[in-house]
Amino acid sequence: MSSIGVSGPAKLQAVTTLVNKLTEDLKSQSLSPEERDKALEELKVYGRDPRNADPIFTKQGIETLTKHAFDSPSETTSRNALRVLCNAMLLIPETRQRFVDLGYESKACEKLKNDNWDDEFLATRVIFFSTYGTTVDLTKLIDEHHLAESMVANLARHASRISEHAKNKTKPDPMELMALGETLRLLFNVTSKCPSKVDCFTAAVPHIVTLLLSLDIPPKGSPPLESPLGPLVNALMNLKLNSEEARSCLYPKDAPSSLAEKLITLLDLSLKAYSDQELDATVTPLACIISSIYENAPADSPVRDFIRKSLLPSEEERTKVLGKGDTLPARLLANMTNPIAPEFARAVSHLLFNVSDKDANKFVENIGYGYASGFLFQNNIPVPEGLGGDAEKGESSQAGQSSRRAVNPITGQFLDTETFPDMPEMTMEEKEREAERLFVLFERARKLGIVNVENPVAKAVQEGRFEELPDDYEEDSD
Numbered sequence: 489m490s491s492i493g494v495s496g497p498a499k500l501q502a503v504t505t506l507v508n509k510l511t512e513d514l515k516s517q518s519l520s521p522e523e524r525d526k527a528l529e530e531l532k533v534y535g536r537d538p539r540n541a542d543p544i545f546t547k548q549g550i551e552t553l554t555k556h557a558f559d560s561p562s563e564t565t566s567r568n569a570l571r572v573l574c575n576a577m578l579l580i581p582e583t584r585q586r587f588v589d590l591g592y593e594s595k596a597c598e599k600l601k602n603d604n605w606d607d608e609f610l611a612t613r614v615i616f617f618s619t620y621g622t623t624v625d626l627t628k629l630i631d632e633h634h635l636a637e638s639m640v641a642n643l644a645r646h647a648s649r650i651s652e653h654a655k656n657k658t659k660p661d662p663m664e665l666m667a668l669g670e671t672l673r674l675l676f677n678v679t680s681k682c683p684s685k686v687d688c689f690t691a692a693v694p695h696i697v698t699l700l701l702s703l704d705i706p707p708k709g710s711p712p713l714e715s716p717l718g719p720l721v722n723a724l725m726n727l728k729l730n731s732e733e734a735r736s737c738l739y740p741k742d743a744p745s746s747l748a749e750k751l752i753t754l755l756d757l758s759l760k761a762y763s764d765q766e767l768d769a770t771v772t773p774l775a776c777i778i779s780s781i782y783e784n785a786p787a788d789s790p791v792r793d794f795i796r797k798s799l800l801p802s803e804e805e806r807t808k809v810l811g812k813g814d815t816l817p818a819r820l821l822a823n824m825t826n827p828i829a830p831e832f833a834r835a836v837s838h839l840l841f842n843v844s845d846k847d848a849n850k851f852v853e854n855i856g857y858g859y860a861s862g863f864l865f866q867n868n869i870p871v872p873e874g875l876g877g878d879a880e881k882g883e884s885s886q887a888g889q890s891s892r893r894a895v896n897p898i899t900g901q902f903l904d905t906e907t908f909p910d911m912p913e914m915t916m917e918e919k920e921r922e923a924e925r926l927f928v929l930f931e932r933a934r935k936l937g938i939v940n941v942e943n944p945v946a947k948a949v950q951e952g953r954f955e956e957l958p959d960d961y962e963e964d965s966d
Contacts, residue, residue: 500540506531507543511552521562528556528568535572538579545576550586557614558595563607570610577617587614588622597629600638608642609667616674619681626682635678636688640695642671647695647702654702665716668699672719679726690728694737696720697747705753712757713770721751722773730784739785745794751778752798756816759823767829775835779842796843800854810856821859837863848872 494502506527513519519527535544543549553576556569576583596618599611615635618624629635646668653660679686700720706712713721728734738747751774758771778795785791801810801817811821820840826833841863844851849872852860864871914922 496540499534500542503531503534503541504543506534507549507552510556511548514552514555521565524556524562524565525568528565528572532568532572532575535575535579544572545580545583547586550576550583551590554587554590554592558592558599567606567610570614574610574613574617577614581621584617584620585622588618588624593618593624593629594633597633597635597638600635600642603645605661605663605667609663609670612639612667612670612674616670616677619674619677626678627685630678630682630685630688636685639671639675639678640689640692642667643675643692643695643699646671647698651698651702654704669715669719672696672716672723675723676719676725683726686726686728690731690733693724693727693729693731693734696723697737700750701746705750705757711770712754712761713774717754718770721754721777724777724780725773729780735784738781739789739791744785744789745791748778748781748791748795748798751781752795752816759816759819764826764828767823767826767832772829772832772835775832775839779835779839782839783842799840799843811859821855824859825862 509519510524510527510531513524531544534541538545544553550573553569553573557566557573560566560569573587577587593615596611596614599607600615602608602611615624615629619626626635646664649664650660650668675689675692679689699716703717703720706714706717711718729738740746755771755774755778758774759767762770778799782792782795785795799817799820801821802815805813805815805817811818820836823829823836824833824840840855841851844854848860848864848869851864852872861871863869
């Protein structure tokens with residue numbers, strides 16, 4: 489009779505009995521297949537809460553589960569044991585090294601070759617947890633146990649089947665999507681922790697692109713970057729997108745902007761769906777990949793023009809101060825100074841600088857000196873003289889288009905659309921105080937190294953354009 493509902497000492501006793509029974513079964517095969525699977529099922533339920541389930545997480549418990557998972561001839565027993573093992577490695581970090589000490593990572597890699605969603609999900613998950621806080625030798629797993637080849641093969645399988653689902657307008661099996669998400673997370677971890685072997689995963693890029701283009705964007709109300717779309721974007725982060733093999737699929741001849749369009753749509757939706765607190769971890773990789781897509785595109789590619797037009801302020805937006813509207817370019821500019829999401833702010837700044845072809849003059853022209861200055865100073869990029877080149881000559885050039893209208897180089901707004909508050913003209917005394925205040929601010933900025941230009945107030949005094957008021961000066965009352 490099952491005692492799954494028990495807790496406290498009774499639960500501890502039940503778990504101890506189950507682990508001992510399964511350990512003894514490895515030696516004497518004392519359990520029937522049905523009894524063995526039932527014991528593992530009960531252990532899985534008990535193991536969901538680690539309280540009073542200690543025997544599962546001990547060296548003996550992990551060894552027992554590992555041997556049932558990888559040495560059993562029964563696929564059902566193997567998967568049941570793997571589920572308990574995965575849960576243990578998730579809940580108790582110490583169990584990960586205990587698994588690695590047993591030397592079964594090679595068998596986990598071997599199980600990745602099975603054409604089965606459950607096996608892919610469970611074996612990948614075990615390896616994934618092994619990449620955290622253990623002595624696992626990833627290089628050995630790649631070189632000797634074909635980890636990269638198996639993962640790329642699984643991604644190829646997913647790409648083929650999910651693209652078929654897209655053509656037939658059918659839904660993939662939920663377990664298939666879970667297995668795909670787990671493979672992508674492992675891909676990101678392995679390429680992060682073993683950068684010397686990144687080349688082994690370049691063959692995954694075409695399959696990741698196929699999957700990105702084949703999968704539907706989640707319906708309104710669902711997170712746009714929920715699995716597997718988010719993990720697909722993350723998986724590209726460490727891969728060499730400048731390789732010939734990667735470039736050929738990033739910009740397909742029949743629709744070179746298709747991937748950029750999908751990613752920018754996801755970015756637009758993500759900025760509406762996620763809170764400031766979520767942007768750093770969730771949306772930063774997406775901004776980085778769009779930046780990389782632009783940077784690696786051929787100079788004459790329509791992809792670059794498409795990205796510029798999508799991300800840079802339009803002519804219509806320049807009728808107002810930039811960064812104040814609800815368009816994608818406006819929201820990107822607003823996030824350049826987002827203190828709650830500093831990583832995302834940096835990613836957006838680099839993205840817009842890349843889209844400006846890493847040219848400081850174009851950068852200032854595209855987004856205004858007010859937004860550009862912080863990035864330029866932080867990255868030791870010389871500030872353009874005249875604050876924006878063509879803008880000072882009465883021209884602007886945004887998103888690949890040319891305009892003869894003069895632009896305010898600070899705000900990026902057309903000069904002929906600027907409005908000013910109806911305020912009385914400053915008195916001479918007020919002007920003098922304002923000049924003194926500006927003098928002090930410029931001197932502070934110079935000492936802090938923020939600016940390296942001559943103080944304009946001091947220059948005005950030297951040139952005789954600044955005259956101090958006499959003590960007995962009185963403003964005309966008329």
